[in-house]
Every structure is written in structure tokens, then in C-alpha cells.
Amino acid sequence: MQVRLLLGAFLIAVRKRHIQYMQEALKEAQKAFDEDEVPVGAVIVYKDRIISRGHNQVERLKDPTAHAEMIAITGATNYLNTKWLNAASLYVTIEPCSMCAGALVLARIKNLYFAAKDPKTGACGSITNIANHKKLNHRIKVKSGILKEECSFLLREFFSRIRSSRRAGSRVLSDSLAGKKKRFNKSTK
Amino acid sequence: MQVRLLLGAFLIAVRKRHIQYMQEALKEAQKAFDEDEVPVGAVIVYKDRIISRGHNQVERLKDPTAHAEMIAITGATNYLNTKWLNAASLYVTIEPCSMCAGALVLARIKNLYFAAKDPKTGACGSITNIANHKKLNHRIKVKSGILKEECSFLLREFFSRIRSSRRAGSRVLSDSLAGKKKRFNKSTK
Numbered sequence: 151m152q153v154r155l156l157l158g159a160f161l162i163a164v165r166k167r168h169i170q171y172m173q174e175a176l177k178e179a180q181k182a183f184d185e186d187e188v189p190v191g192a193v194i195v196y197k198d199r200i201i202s203r204g205h206n207q208v209e210r211l212k213d214p215t216a217h218a219e220m221i222a223i224t225g226a227t228n229y230l231n232t233k234w235l236n237a238a239s240l241y242v243t244i245e246p247c248s249m250c251a252g253a254l255v256l257a258r259i260k261n262l263y264f265a266a267k268d269p270k271t272g273a274c275g276s277i278t279n280i281a282n283h284k285k286l287n288h289r290i291k292v293k294s295g296i297l298k299e300e301c302s303f304l305l306r307e308f309f310s311r312i313r314s315s316r317r318a319g320s321r322v323l324s325d326s327l328a329g330k331k332k333r334f335n336k337s338t339k
Numbered sequence: 340m341q342v343r344l345l346l347g348a349f350l351i352a353v354r355k356r357h358i359q360y361m362q363e364a365l366k367e368a369q370k371a372f373d374e375d376e377v378p379v380g381a382v383i384v385y386k387d388r389i390i391s392r393g394h395n396q397v398e399r400l401k402d403p404t405a406h407a408e409m410i411a412i413t414g415a416t417n418y419l420n421t422k423w424l425n426a427a428s429l430y431v432t433i434e435p436c437s438m439c440a441g442a443l444v445l446a447r448i449k450n451l452y453f454a455a456k457d458p459k460t461g462a463c464g465s466i467t468n469i470a471n472h473k474k475l476n477h478r479i480k481v482k483s484g485i486l487k488e489e490c491s492f493l494l495r496e497f498f499s500r501i502r503s504s505r506r507a508g509s510r511v512l513s514d515s516l517a518g519k520k521k522r523f524n525k526s527t528k
Contacts, residue, residue, distance in 0.1 A: 212415050212422045214445035215404075224402050232474045233401045246467045249441030252462070256403040256438060270474070273441070277474040278467060285459070285466040 245272030434461030
């Protein structure tokens with residue numbers, strides 16, 4: 151009975167730790183959101199400590215490779231002064247794309263924890279599975295779903311804001327066109 | 340008849356241009372070779388001009404993401420001050436891996452020319468096809484085989500050199516172990 155209780159307590163502690171690290175990744179995603187970037191954040195954990203952080207900076211750097219995971223990988227290898235991260239774990243707010251999953255395999259990362267699935271570009275089970283490809287020489291232990299509601303909410307909020315500003319933009323554009331038309335009509339009368 | 344001749348001359352000129360650009364990528368691969376990196380090189384061409392170059396720097400930077408293609412992509416987007424390369428072409432000495440193929444899709448590059456196929460990690464037809472994935476929102480025009488003999492030779496030469504130095508290294512190691520054993524035997528006699 152006591153063994154069961156101890157095991158239960160251990161599992162609760164592990165789950166709590168996963169949530170804490172995903173919350174840190176979510177903080178990174180919030181930074182991206184505040185900078186008008188697609189809100190994705192990541193942290194890399196080694197020996198129970200965060201050694202690197204990254205948030206999406208594609209728009210700011212005008213660099214399609216500047217995904218949260220890529221920035222976190224380069225930061226972690228730089229910190230450890232090694233090209234491999236085989237004892238480290240990555241926490242990221244959305245399923246990595248082909249580029250990021252490929253980079254994680256190249257970095258030989260041990261564990262990947264992601265929050266929400268990405269049915270459009272996710273390469274860890276959704277559209278393909280680079281994280282566990284039978285022909286590649288490294289397989290990653292993958293777990294998904296931690297804080298998926300919170301991470302998905304931030305993404306939904308971002309894209310809804312984009313759509314609203316686009317609609318407002320097209321309204322402004324059509325108002326401006328209408329204005330031009332009025333001016334044109336006046337000048338030709 | 341004249342139209343045929345003109346078409347032939349045009350095709351020869353196009354092929355010559357592809358070879359010239361791949362030769363530039365090969366020069367980049369040679370730089371990697373000289374720096375004891377896996378010899379892969381890439382150039383990005385925009386409006387018939389090379390706008391960025393890259394060679395593998397994984398060992399030097401201790402960064403698994405520092406592939407030739409990634410360096411060339413970041414260089415090109417930086418040069419054009421845009422996150423997309425939809426009118427550009429990449430020439431690379433070997434088939435891109437999942438990370439690089441994913442990055443090329445994200446960069447929306449128009450054309451990809453690679454020399455040799457990579458049956459172990461190639462993600463443009465060999466182990467998977469990220470460059471032309473039905474679920475992704477961008478497809479790349481891919482052509483392979485330009486200067487494949489020259490590019491493969493450099494890679495074979497590199498790995499043969501690695502194997503030789505490993506064999507020499509293990510001989511040195513076994514000699515050193517034998518020496519240690521001798522010293523140990525002497526001190527315990």
C-alpha cells in the first residue's frame with residue numbers, strides 16, 4: 151500500500167514538473183505573441199534545469215528558420231559546448247514542423263514534450279513522423295498534451311486577431327478606395 | 340530547323356549555368372572538407388546571381404543546425420530583407436535532410452538543385468519527401484544529378500579519411516594501452 155502511495159506521489163511530482171516546464175515554454179510563446187509573431191515558445195531542460203529558451207522570431211529577423219525550437223537548440227548546444235543534446239528534453243507549445251523535428255533528431259535530443267498537435271505542419275505524428283522515423287539513426291521519446299488548452303488558446307487568439315485586423319484592413323482599404331473614387335468622381339464632374 | 344538549333348543552344352546554356360552554380364556549391368563543400376567538416380556546400384541564386392553561400396559548420400560551431408543550406412537560407416533572406424525566397428534557387432552538393440528540406444519549404448524557395456542523393460537521411464525523395472509533401476502549403480521544383488560524381492567523390496574521400504584516422508587512432512590507443520599494461524606489469528613485479 152505504501153509503495154503504491156509513494157509511486158503515486160512520484161508520478162504527481164513528475165507531472166507537476168512537466169507542467170512547470172511547459173509553463174515556461176508558454177511564457178516564451180507569450181513573448182512571441184506580444185511581438186506579433188506566431189506564438190510558439192520552447193525551453194530545453196538538462197539535469198532538471200532550464201539551459202535555454204526560445205520564442206518564434208521569424209517576422210522580426212525576417213528568417214524562416216528562426217523558430218522557437220531552433221533558437222533553443224542552438225542556445226543549448228552553445229551552453230553545453232557540444233553538438234548533441236542526448237540527455238536533454240525540449241518542451242514546446244506546439245508540435246514541431248519538419249525543420250524543427252529534423253533539427254531535434256540531428257541534435258539527438260532525448261525527450262520531446264509538446265502541448266498541442268499541429269494538423270497542418272506537425273512532423274511528430276500529424277503529417278509525417280520525423281521524430282521517430284525508421285530510417286533515421288535517432289528516435290526521440292515524444293509525449294504530447296501537456297497544457298494543450300492554454301497553448302492552443304494563445305494560438306487561436308493570435309490568428310483571430312490577425313483575421314480581425316485583416317478584415318479591418320480590407321475595410322480601411324475599401325473605404326480608401328471609396329474615398330479615391332469619390333475624389334475621382336468630384337474631379338471629373 | 341533553326342528553331343531546333345536555337346532550342347538546343349538554349350538548353351546547353353541552361354545546363355552550363357546549372358553546372359557553374361553547382362561548381363560554386365562544390366567550392367563551398369571543399370571549404371568544409373578543409374575544415375574537417377562533412378563536405379557539403381550550398382549557394383542561393385536570385386536573378387541569375389549568387390546572393391548567399393554556405394558550408395557545413397556543425398563541428399566548428401558545435402551546432403547541429405549549422406548545415407550549409409541553413410546558413411545559405413539565413414544569408415539570402417538577410418540579403419533580400421524578406422522571409423521568403425519564392426523567386427530563388429538553391430544549389431547544394433547533397434540531397435537535403437529533413438531539417439533543411441523543411442527550412443526550404445518554410446522559405447518557399449522556388450527551385451532546388453542537388454547533386455548526389457542521400458539514401459540515409461535525404462528528405463527530397465530518398466527516405467521521405469518534405470520538398471513535395473501533399474499536406475504542406477509549398478512545393479519545390481527539384482532536380483538532382485548535376486555534378487553528382489564530383490560531389491559524391493568529395494564525400495567518399497572525407498569518410499574514407501575519417502575511417503583511416505579512426506583505425507590509426509585505435510592502433511595508437513591499443514599501443515598506448517599495451518604500454519600502460521607493460522608499465523603496470525613492471526610496477527607490480
